[in-house]
Amino acid sequence: MHNLRIVVVNPVAFDGDNDPAFAAQAARSNDLRIGLLQAGYNIIASLPADLYLPDRIAQLQPDMIIIDAESDARDVLEHVVIATRDARRAIVLFTEDDKKSSMEAAMAAGVSAYIVAGLQTARIKPVLEVAMARFNQEQKLLNELSDTKLKLADRKIIDRAKGLLMERQQLSEQDAYKKLRRLAMDKNLKLSEVAQRIIEANDLLG
Structure with a gap:
């Protein structure tokens, strides 16, 4: 400390x-x-x-x-x-x-x-230790909240891309998800990144 x-x-x-x-x-x-x-x-x-x-x-x-x-x-x-x-x-x-x-x-x-x-000198050390512990705990909670929000955002993107594949290629939800996973593995990308590319391509093509 x-x-x-x-x-x-x-x-x-x-x-x-x-x-x-x-x-x-x-x-x-x-x-x-x-x-x-x-x-x-x-x-x-x-x-x-x-x-x-x-x-x-x-x-x-x-x-x-x-x-x-x-x-x-x-x-x-x-x-x-x-x-x-x-x-x-x-x-x-x-x-x-x-x-x-x-x-x-x-x-x-x-x-x-x-x-x-x-x-008072005697108070400074415990005050700073408590303050740092509190800050670290708050930072941990904020990071967890941020991770949760990010996961929810990724899930929405993946769900939208699945919906587009199901609609355009007449796939079941399971098959659309499998296709997303396969594309992600082939391109060495995250599932959400592949999903975002599918969404952007769809928006461009109308």
Whole structure:
């Protein structure tokens, strides 16, 4: 678990010299970084939540993204969601925002763990382990759902191709299926790929 490649994302800072909010955020960020390093984690980058974030995350390919936002994290979360839209990753949000609406919005956006006032070093390791386990379980369910949808789509294509063979060549359903299998074996293609070609040929010929 400690071999996780982690990217920490912080809000964009505008005035680091005179802004008390910036000073508080900087202190939090430092505590988080120290806690991660003491727990043995590998921080590969600390990035601002700006327009370049999706490209940076795509280049770095982290295993986990940690958002460190003391208060309203919606803008930061929006950048992270965009950055992980095409390749999902475990997301952990450390914040001081304990509003239920904020937590629900974050979880709906794909956050694996929403941690309020949880920057104590001793908490970081179990929090990240639970977040990664939850993310892996969700990813497994999503993959299973995707496989099921794909199988259903393939079945519809095969059934349609069978229907065309039955209609055009006066075959029984069993014989039409056997013909599809034989064509797939002869051409070294999936059954659904042969079925799709039959459908496309039929559409071309009208």
